Amino acid sequence: MSALRIAVDRDACCGSGNCVMTVPQVFDQDEELGLVVLLDPEPPAERHAAVRQAAHICPAGAIDLTES
Amino acid sequence: MMRHSKMLQGGPTLTTTEATPKSFPPPPPAGPRPNPAPEAAIERVLLPTGTQAWLVTRHDDVRQLLRSPDFSADFTAPGFPVLRRVPPPDPKRSAGLFIRMDAPDHTFFRRMLTSEFMIKNMRTLEPLIRQTVVGALDSLTAAGQPADLVEHFALPVPSMVICHLLGVPYADHAFFQNRSRTLLAWSTPPEEAQAAADDLRAYLERLIDVKVAEPGDDLVSRLATERLATGEITRDELVGLSLLLLIAGHETTANMIGLSALVLLQHPEQLRELRDDPALIDDTVEELLRYLTIVRQGLPRVAVRDTVVGDHEIKAGEGVIALLSAANFDAEVFAAAEEFDLHRGSHSHVAFGFGVHQCLGQPLARSELRIALAELTQRLPDLALAVDPSEVEYRDAVIYGVRRLPVTW
Ligand code: HEM
Ligand code: SF4
Numbered sequence: 001m002s003a004l005r006i007a008v009d010r011d012a013c014c015g016s017g018n019c020v021m022t023v024p025q026v027f028d029q030d031e032e033l034g035l036v037v038l039l040d041p042e043p044p045a046e047r048h049a050a051v052r053q054a055a056h057i058c059p060a061g062a063i064d065l066t067e068s
Numbered sequence: 069m070m071r072h073s074k075m076l077q078g079g080p081t082l083t084t085t086e087a088t089p090k091s092f093p094p095p096p097p098a099g100p101r102p103n104p105a106p107e108a109a110i111e112r113v114l115l116p117t118g119t120q121a122w123l124v125t126r127h128d129d130v131r132q133l134l135r136s137p138d139f140s141a142d143f144t145a146p147g148f149p150v151l152r153r154v155p156p157p158d159p160k161r162s163a164g165l166f167i168r169m170d171a172p173d174h175t176f177f178r179r180m181l182t183s184e185f186m187i188k189n190m191r192t193l194e195p196l197i198r199q200t201v202v203g204a205l206d207s208l209t210a211a212g213q214p215a216d217l218v219e220h221f222a223l224p225v226p227s228m229v230i231c232h233l234l235g236v237p238y239a240d241h242a243f244f245q246n247r248s249r250t251l252l253a254w255s256t257p258p259e260e261a262q263a264a265a266d267d268l269r270a271y272l273e274r275l276i277d278v279k280v281a282e283p284g285d286d287l288v289s290r291l292a293t294e295r296l297a298t299g300e301i302t303r304d305e306l307v308g309l310s311l312l313l314l315i316a317g318h319e320t321t322a323n324m325i326g327l328s329a330l331v332l333l334q335h336p337e338q339l340r341e342l343r344d345d346p347a348l349i350d351d352t353v354e355e356l357l358r359y360l361t362i363v364r365q366g367l368p369r370v371a372v373r374d375t376v377v378g379d380h381e382i383k384a385g386e387g388v389i390a391l392l393s394a395a396n397f398d399a400e401v402f403a404a405a406e407e408f409d410l411h412r413g414s415h416s417h418v419a420f421g422f423g424v425h426q427c428l429g430q431p432l433a434r435s436e437l438r439i440a441l442a443e444l445t446q447r448l449p450d451l452a453l454a455v456d457p458s459e460v461e462y463r464d465a466v467i468y469g470v471r472r473l474p475v476t477w
Contacts, residue, residue, distance in 0.1 A: 034182030
């Protein structure tokens, strides 16, 4: 089983919400600034495809993935 | 291409005796779809203001460029490519217009508004959007057949919703719709466009006075009490923020709804599929955003240092235009891109732009489009165009759209 580790950069995030739209189980936005909040840094395999898509469409390049 | 690259090494002010570059933008197409994407990945174009810019057309390059800190969105930066002559920059008139600012100013304003428009808050707004949509459909059907879908449905829905959010009285819609139309039409002379913007600013200044005196449960009131009263932002900045949201909030979605209805009517099999399986609405909306890319003239930026896009050198001070409509029809990313196909999985489209300026209102736009198109297709199953498609008139404006869409049901 391959593992996928996510890191998010709130300073880079522009609050587009694309990640939240794509995988709400993994990403959220905080109430005050609307910036990304990581709910699950190592999501199960069935979410990997969606997480990769979220990272790809993040306009700010704020989602970093490490596959192992 | 090669020839242009060599010319560039001479420096950013390119006085050339070689063939003049193509003019941009080209004449508008005669249908809902954008003009075919230019063949070159990057080429020099001549803008109506007489200046030149690099037109960037590939999906990868457009994404890279819009995300790169080597490019500025600040229209006062030297070399910024402008498509129409504008009066000299004036701090009062550009205050708060963060769409044309860079970090840290852009970040400051954007963060002030981000949570207001995020998905969670749009979910709580959805009952109101649905009620607005159903009300507009009732007024459309009450108007008698044929009726104009733009006047009765596409325009009032997003106008009412943004008025509700901002706290702008919808009763004033004829005024602000008229001024924003004037402002956005290519054919409007610069002085007239400025006068239209000034009218809107004066109107919003009066509105802000009202909100300061009697705050309501709306965005302008919150900004007035939490940011203006605390000295975090100035009055001119609050006017600018409100102006940007009011215009962006109704013109864009209105044009998308009108064009989307037309495209769905032109693809009856997919329309039937959507009607039979309402869960397809999310994919349908993404494909419509891609296929229509209503911000047709692309996004202007200027290089602030020497840099590279794709494998192409761009010098500091040179203007570039990220042509979203070409990126969204890039065959490397979207197979058979010129076909409308709601099953293609269009999520990587750039219709909302890319980088830190990517549309702030996209969760709102998506909610409005999903609800408007779902209710339209469910409640009016016999919806049909009342004119020949060749008679549909398009709006030659900064945001593409149909002027009128006569329909029967
Ligand atoms: C389908 C409808 C819409 C489309 C296609 C659209 C498209 C875009 C695009 C392409 C940009 C990027 C501009 C740039 O980078 O230079 C943008 C920015 C923006 N849009 Fe939208 N938009 C839509 C709806 C809305 C709505 C409903 C709002 C309402 C609030 C809105 C508010 C904004 C704002 C404030 C910005 C500036 C963001 C920034 O600079 O950080 N838009 N939009
Ligand atoms: S997609 Fe990127 S920019 Fe948008 S909210 Fe998520 S992390 Fe932030």
